[in-house]
Amino acid sequence: MPEENWHEARLIPTSGINGAEEQERRATSALLAVMSAVTEFGRAISKPLGAPAGRVETYIEVPFQLGELKLFPDGLIHISRGQRKWTALVEVKTGSNELETQQLENYLDVAREHGFDAVLTISNQIPPVAGQHPTRVDKRKLRKVALFHLSWTKVLTEAVMQKEFRGVADPDQAWILGELIRYLEHPRSGAMEFEDMGPTWVAVRDAVASSTLRATDKGVGEVANRFDALLRFTSLQLGRQLGAEVTPVLSRKEQADPTQRMQALVNEVASTGTLSGAIRIPDTVGDLVITADLRAKTVTCHVDIEAPKDGRPRTRVNWLVRQLRSAPDGARIEAFTARSRGAGAAELLKDARERPESLIADPTRELRSFRVALSTPMGSKRGRGRGSFINSVLDATDTFYGEVLQNLKAWSATPPRLRPEPEAPEEVSSSALVSTALSSQDGAEVAPPAEAAAPVPPRLAGSDEAPDVTT
Helix, strand or coil: CCCCCCCCCCCCCEEECCHHHHHHEEEHHHHHHHHCCHHHHHHHHHHCCCCCEEEEEEEEECCEEEECCCEEEEEEEEEEEEEEEEEEEEEECCCCCCCCHHHHHHHHHHHHHEEEEEEEEEECCCCCCCEEEEEEEHHHHCCCCCEEEEEEHHHHHHHHHHHHCCCCCCHHHHHHHHHHHHHHHHHCCCCCCCCCCCCCHHHHHHHHHHHCCCCCCCHHHHHHHHHHHHHHHHHHHHHHHHHHEEEEECCCHHCCHHHHHHHHHHHHHHHHEEEEEEECCCCCCCCCEEEEECCCCEEEEEEECCCCCCCCCCHHEEEEEECCCCCCCCCEEEEEECCCCCEEEEHHHHHHHHHHHHHHCCCCCCCEEEEEEEHHHHHHHHCCCCCHHHHHHHHHHHHHHHCHHHHCCCCCCCCCCCCCCCCCCCCCCCCCCCCHHHCCCCCCCCCCCCCCHHHHHHHCCCCEEEECCCC
């Protein structure tokens, strides 16, 4: 038999998975075992939960008695450091299975009775706001026990970032972490990605298209929450590729009260037929804003960037266009001037390259900022795959970042330079009055140096061309 037909032995095989129960048991065991075996990964998962840095011990299906009930949480994590101990029960769901309120409340009661610190849930559910739990429980049960949630996408992202970007000191531990990554990425593991816009997506989409949607209609809130969850998933996926912490942008009020964000999205889709949000990527010129127009059936990504504060309007336009030499011709540039309201002059990138002056509506007004946008067709299906809404948003984000945003650098002013002291003449006539003060020198001005270096945004794999940011 030729070697290419041989199957490599795996630490965590995906073969032999029969049913959801077996899938959950194997995923739980694999994750908890790697947490205890790979020091850095165990710390990356447990630190945000408030656990101390210490020895990690993990168990699966530990039995507990709660009144007449015998309960078997999927797992248990115990971390100790000196006299300090931290313990959490773990409940895991794979595939499309969702967490159950009664089950979680039972585990919270068990944790309280035994003096445990937390209950951790892991599933494919992605809450719309970080820190929010996807399942509602009685808040009184959270007085002494914390409730945390991780999506499988978040777990996979942490594993990839730890192995590929932060690093694992021990080579054997790095290999073990790689085996977990390979397992979670396999479709049979049950650690699926974000795959559904919900059962009300089609009805809301069609109502928007016919201009009959009202903010009070049933299912609009669920679609709004799913869209925010999609933004979180998009952030995690892009961050996994970049090795950076990519996060959705929320105001302080929205972070404190997620219902405000949901209501704003509901009002937006009902009045304009659009769903929008922004994600923040470290060291980029601005937030990446994603707008899905359900009427026009387009997904638009844009970023706002400040114009240089020096130079003529045409020079400022050329500064931006030079940075976009690898961007698609269909990208749109909008120029905004000082003390003006409303839309600015807008042109496609291909036209701005040929006629930069087309973006200058009034030469007497100062150009203050630009908006660079790229629109792509929107999918309409609720699930994943070709022609789906989810895939169209993910593809639009990757394209915009890879071809536009990662190549943009902010303008920075050139710092003033000290003028050199001229050398005194060897022989000075007694009748001559010679001054060496800087104010009396009439020589040519010293040429300013090149622009100061700005932070470089993280780059997608395969994008090695450095942007041209000369002014």
